[in-house]
Amino acid sequence: MNNTKMTKARLLGTSTLVAAVLGVSFGASMASANAQSGATDAQVLNLDAGNLRASLDQVAAQFGLQLIVQGDLSGLQGQSVSGELDATQAFSVLLAGSGHNFEFITEDSVRVFPVAAHGSENSVTLPNVVVSATRSRRSISSMSPTVVVIGREQIEAQLAKTSDVTNVIRNSVPGFMFDDQSLIGSTETFRGRDVQVLVDGISRNTPLRNSSRILSMIDVAQIESIEVIPGSNAMNGDGATGATINIITKTGEAGTNTFSVDGHVKAFTDDVGDSLAPSLTLAGSGGIGAVDYAASVTGAKSNNFYDGYGNQVPSDAMLGQGGFDNAEDLNVFGKAGLTLADGHRLFLSTEVVRFRQNIEYYPDLSTDPISVNYDAPYNAQPIEDESQYFTAGYEYDFGKLGVGDLKLFYNDSYKQAARAEYHSTYNFALVALADSPSTEDPLGQSVIDTLKTGVKLSTDTPLDMVYDGMSLSWGGDLTFDDVKYRTISGRDIGAPMEQDGKAVFAQVSAPVTQYLDLSGGVRYEKYDLTVSDFTRPNYMRYVGGVGQTYFGTAAFTGGDASYSAVTYNASAVVHWTDKIDTSLSYSEGFSVPDVGAYTRRAGLTGIPLNFADIDVEASKVKTYELAARYAGTDFRTTGAVYMSTNERGDNFDTATSELSQEKERILGAELTAEYDISEDTFVGALASYVEGRYDTNEDGDLDSWLPNNRIPSPFRFTGYVDSYVWDDLNMRFDGTYTAPRSKIDDAKIDSSLVFNLSAHYPVLGGTARLGVENIFDASYENPAASALRGYSVAGHGRTIMMGFRREF
Template sequence: MNIRFAYQASVLGLAVSLAAGAGQSRAQDTTSSENTTPPVELEPVINTATRAPRPVSAIPGSVVIIDSEQIEQQLSISSDPADILSKFVPGYSSSNQTVSGSAETFRGRGVQVLVDGVSRNTPLRNVSRIISLIDLNQIERIEVVNGASSIYGNGATGGIINFITKKSTDGKPSFGVSAGLRAFTADVEDSLAPEASLRLSGDNSHFDYLAVVTGEMTRDTFDGDGDRLPDDPLLGQGAFANGDSYNGLVKLGRDFDNDSKRIELTAELTRFDQEPEFYTDYDTDPVSVDFADPYDAKSITEDSNYQALKFDDKEFVLGSLSIQAFRNDIEKRFADARQSVANPAVYINRDEGQTTLLADQLGLRTTVDTKLDSIYDSLGVTWGFDYTHDETTQHFQDGVEAIAPMEQDSYAGFAQLEVAPVDWLQLRGGLRYERFKLELEDFNRPSYNFSGFDLPAVDVTGGTATYSETVFNIGAVVYLNDEIEVFGAFSQGYSLPDVGGFTRRAGLGTAGPVDFSDIAPEAQLVDNYEVGMRGEWESYRGNLSAYISESDLGTTFDVSTNEVSQQKERVYGFEAVGEVDVDDQLTLGSVFSWSEGKRDTEGDGDLDSYLPNNRIGPPMRITGYATYATDFDLNLRFEALYTGSRDRDDGVQQVKIDNALTFNLAADYPLLDGKLSLGVENILDVEYENPTASASRNRPVNGFGRVVSLRYSRTF
């Protein structure tokens, strides 16, 4: 089944998890040399859901694939990957329009972010500045798996987002260039900002190669009322304003043994530097620039490097083998922030609150895709072993440690069995066992001024903690006919707690020493139940699904106490995607999602309160769009983005998030052997409250006003 946007929704109820058929079913290409029917377009293939290539229609769960054409079109409106995800992926919250992913959740839970299958998360100190710093000029497609999954390990309690980088081109060198300008119409002079990207690709008799270099500058940002937006609206997270970013990617590869084997080396760097001009005033509604308080701390930076070496062997004795070794060298410096009545939960250590996070991760991923046709026709197993070593620290600018230095080794084995017992049914089930060994050094939690109170320093005794989890999944896809299929799934995901955050808060309110064994949080195990239906017939495509996600322990950050509470939780929702080709030129579509969540605040087993806004933003989101290809090669896309309101008591407080409605336009036209693109974000220049940014700290934050972008790209 060829679903144009490959949306495979999410779900409700009970059933069975991730299935991918390997047998003689509709999901396979069963054409033979004797088949004289005209060739048809093959449906999309996804790796993320199964660790091995499988047709999308064989996955018994919600899947979205955002292809290169869609990415290119969205780049004319915004270069922020979070903006694209919020439009195309039901269940992913609205973008908060900053470099941070704060309060950007996936079905109310955490998300694991991968690039070419390697995680970018920092689990020992869970910071969220990941997605918005990925360069879309490097990306060929984005694969998204909705719902809890453990296929790649810790962190995917809400879903997995895998950014797949571009491949090299065959033959002689290909050179691509794109350049553009963006500006807010409220103040073009102070907001006009350039961007440029260069790409070189090709192959020779020895190897193939790809290099992508991108630079972007941002300046002042403004809301729909023409007021300048703060440079740090989310308390230390930073934003896009007054910053420079640089990204570079190099890939070298070689195929050998009649192309059955391949070795590929990838190196990537990410640089970001934002220099705020003023601090933020959180006492105003909405939060605003405090022009009377110039920013006098160090800039907000990202200085991270990623390397990976991958070997593939399609003719391995046990099937198809993939081995990937990687290293992530991550450095993130956060903003300084002022303490105030409206913003009391700020740690101030000797008049300093700015910290830098360092994480060094080494790992190895192995995957073997084995066919077992000799035992039973269509039977197969995907199995492997993963290892990761992680060292993480966080310190103030004078070198004083903000969290306990720690390192962790994780070892995991997994196996996914699949079979198609009959042509109309595919089954998949499996498990993953992972063991974590965490070592914390002794640590002197420094003295703080917190919420206006002076708290003395506390000695924290480190030690060794061990976590282990075995998680399961089982699922099925039933093909009712050539147009419609239904699926059901049960899957489990798990998330280790933010250990660094717990050590930073160690002993608040006490004067004596603290042993980590007394404050160590527990890992969260999430059960995800899904049912759904998807189909394509004539000019219509659609997906419906519903889900329930439950956990006995939570990882909810309470903004009023600055602590993480581990409580029983339940998240539930409904999602729908529909699209119709009105004619050969006009297509109409919509992406709908609704979700809500509750928790047990009293520890008695009853879900007595709603989850806070930074976990569940406004429940309803709708994206409506129309694409039109004119007779004279002008392509147009019009978008309407609606986010509902939320006014729920989370057991601590009740803060209303207002609804929002904005419109966007994208257009492109072939020019001088290239393409000229125009994008307009927030066409009507309305003033609105960004729902996700406001949910981060329950302080109203305005969204972007009208932004106009002009971009030209060409390949030589």
């Protein structure tokens, strides 16, 4: 794009931004002028005690009110409401004892907000949120202050500018690395280590051959809350060396039937017409009698993306991993439950994902940053993701025996990569035809096809007879993994693998006094892995544009192996006052190495052709953490310092395409803070520091810094201000800075600074949203993307998102 075109594009983008803001403001003013009355008229209500948010929605709908929720209502229960009441009386009864209050900000809209956050009380009421990712259903107040539950209200507050689950988490929790703005999750590290992703307690990770696309494929419309537990943790199996993220999906409630329509359109201001990306979600939940249900369908389509330089973003900047541009996405979610008796419920949930990216051009790796090569149209198969997930379960309450659940799951995923052009440094070998070793296989793109099934049992048994308030959480897992790593044509490029897993665990928790909570547990895990024989295909390369044989086929000999691990955890939480908590914790987690990556490279320099000769062991990580929390009337903050160590870390060398395992140590610190300037405005910040070293020559000394693909940036800071202006118009301004990293010679990662804006306004019985990402259209290097491949990748430019949501 020449300078004239770029100037016109930026002028058009700025004009569009101004027009959008004026349009939303005008629409909001008209809606306010046409506000309806009726809140003062008494109506007959009959609501049983239950989920507070659902009850509030029902009352608001009955009185024709728009409900605006500030704060997190997750886990809170509302009082029963019956009789002939007006809206003010109904809300007063519902919110009694919840730690929240309400106010009418127009005739047809009411705002619910935390009492402590607005200075109307001297003490703080913390919701009794239960965290299920620990397998022990513990109250969040008895856990480390670094544990975070992101409620639906917090999620919806971010939907004005992003529908990506990864960004929602990153904007809410320190320690999560900057988004690489692609489909993959290889750079989604937490505290410099791997993240285990669960959906309703069922793992989505595929450790034997990491497919990476996990969080990017989860539809935010199906999420009720997100639990984030920083640090290593083995309670849900392997993979959680840096953190556990548990996505809790929505569940319907009998008598509160709702239907919603949510749509938005997003565009880059550098070229609005060629970047329009519409999305539409239809969702519903509720129940009749003993049956409850929740469902959603989301369809989305995107076009070109642009960076802060005004240039089109390459569709496949990460060489085979793809992105979100020029894509079609469909996500279908459903959950149904049947209550058999009080405390006993059967349920079935499913999620179906269909994603396709139609790449137009190959990237040009010779430019800085990389760019679109318009002289090289993409001539291969698209990127695809066809996955389906099913979970069936039984929730039970057997009194003194305990409360728990039994889950059976079936995860089937097919993830097809893009074709990446030959490059002498970054992609130096391509799959060749079996009968023509100097000719590239036109169907040589890789496919990871995984099947994961299993059973999970978790039970909380009260031990009040031993000590008042003590409980024992116990259970076990049986899992089966089947992994096939092939080309589209069906040729194995990695060894087919099957793995059986068995595990048992026990966790004891007790409030020793009103000031001290103690917890400790142990888990034993054993995996039996079978790696099949296969013929690694022949590879070719291009020299001067002419195909040449590179290296021939090789017979790989498989074998059997067993991994086992005993992991422990212990924590102590001290409640000094009703506002100050501190915690000291120790936890262990482990991960099974990406065996599929080894077998794909079998026969290359330093990588054996016999599985028995591959020295790969499970990596156990130990995390030590000291944390504190202060929850005052107008000021809230949490802080933590931590250290994590392991004897056999997993580090991928991009220069040699080899995986190595060495001793390593990571140190870090995290801080969150929020201050109420007034009852309508608050400011806050998230900050994290992380750095690590490892032993490259295996002499026991930590002699080198961890590579950039593990730690792209040592420091990240996010600051924000959230305010209600013009009565019920909520606006949020935030900015994120990532520090540069120059620990690795000749591989410096530059800093980045991006500002964003979002707004919500009740209109036409629903909520209008406006979001702007990268307000100033800053040109910057994406630290995570650049770190992964070793070349510069530009970050996304300014986007505008306009949306509307209405419940019925």
